[in-house]
Amino acid sequence: MHFTTIARRGLMLVLSSPSGAGKTTLSRRLLAEDEGLVMSVSATTRKPRPGEIDGRDYLFVDEPRFVQMIGEGAFLEHAKVFGNYYGTPRSFVESELSIGRDVLFDIDWQGTQQLAQAMGEDLVRVFILPPSMQELAERLRKRAQDSAAVVQMRMSKAADELSHWAEYDYVFVNDDVEVSLARLKAILLAERLKRFRQHGLTQFVRHLLEGH
Numbered sequence: 001m002h003f004t005t006i007a008r009r010g011l012m013l014v015l016s017s018p019s020g021a022g023k024t025t026l027s028r029r030l031l032a033e034d035e036g037l038v039m040s041v042s043a044t045t046r047k048p049r050p051g052e053i054d055g056r057d058y059l060f061v062d063e064p065r066f067v068q069m070i071g072e073g074a075f076l077e078h079a080k081v082f083g084n085y086y087g088t089p090r091s092f093v094e095s096e097l098s099i100g101r102d103v104l105f106d107i108d109w110q111g112t113q114q115l116a117q118a119m120g121e122d123l124v125r126v127f128i129l130p131p132s133m134q135e136l137a138e139r140l141r142k143r144a145q146d147s148a149a150v151v152q153m154r155m156s157k158a159a160d161e162l163s164h165w166a167e168y169d170y171v172f173v174n175d176d177v178e179v180s181l182a183r184l185k186a187i188l189l190a191e192r193l194k195r196f197r198q199h200g201l202t203q204f205v206r207h208l209l210e211g212h
């Protein structure tokens, strides 16, 4: 079966949630199962966790370098979260969008607000809720990569992150990973078909009208 390709601009799929609700898990699955999607790798001054790889999970940089990158205009947005800097490198995102590839972001509400201002309709914002605060704490503990004190701090920030749910286009509860994944795929499919993203439509329809 031949599939007609219509040129379109890529979209920016933003996932936000309180820490531990499942963004990383869902992002990895979605990236593995969707060829048209690539991850925006953020720069951070946070120390790598066991198993994290520089350049795949984050670009791990020190604070002087991060501040230098801010000065160079290298970030689409940046924020300080849990005492560390996080930022979205600009050039990667812009080149991917222009060739019609979609970019996935795992960023907090501050970053989402800044991206929305800078990038407007390119943004598709998804907020992921935990089933309960008890389950959120359980997931953070089970991840077992952060100390008890860090888990405590993330839980105390959860209410702050949660309070921004209404600034997002799509919101759902991450009970079951498979169900959540299906929801993300549905969102992505519908958003890809939005007319305004498909700049190749004018030419395609003109072609049709010419009898091709």
Ligand SMILES: Nc1nc2c(ncn2[C@@H]2O[C@H](COP(=O)(O)OP(=O)(O)O)[C@@H](O)[C@H]2O)c(=O)[nH]1
Pocket (backbone or CB within 6 Å): 016, 018, 019, 020, 024, 042, 043, 046, 077, 078, 079, 081, 082, 086, 087, 088, 106, 107, 108, 110, 111, 112
């Ligand atoms: N603004 C902004 N936030 C980011 C960026 N990258 C990650 N974050 C957020 O920083 C917070 C902490 O991330 P991390 O230390 O990896 O812990 P996580 O909560 O387990 O993902 C999360 O809320 C992320 O969404 C970024 O480039 N910009």
Ligand SMILES: Nc1ncnc2c1ncn2[C@@H]1O[C@H](COP(=O)(O)OP(=O)(O)O)[C@@H](O)[C@H]1O
Pocket (backbone or CB within 6 Å): 017, 018, 019, 020, 021, 022, 023, 024, 025, 026, 139, 140, 142, 143, 174, 175, 176, 177
């Ligand atoms: N739907 C789910 N049901 C049960 N556990 C989950 C679910 N989604 C994620 N988890 C687990 O919860 C923990 C936190 O998930 P993670 O993806 O690291 O969250 P975040 O990136 O939002 O901080 C991980 O141990 C992960 O395996």
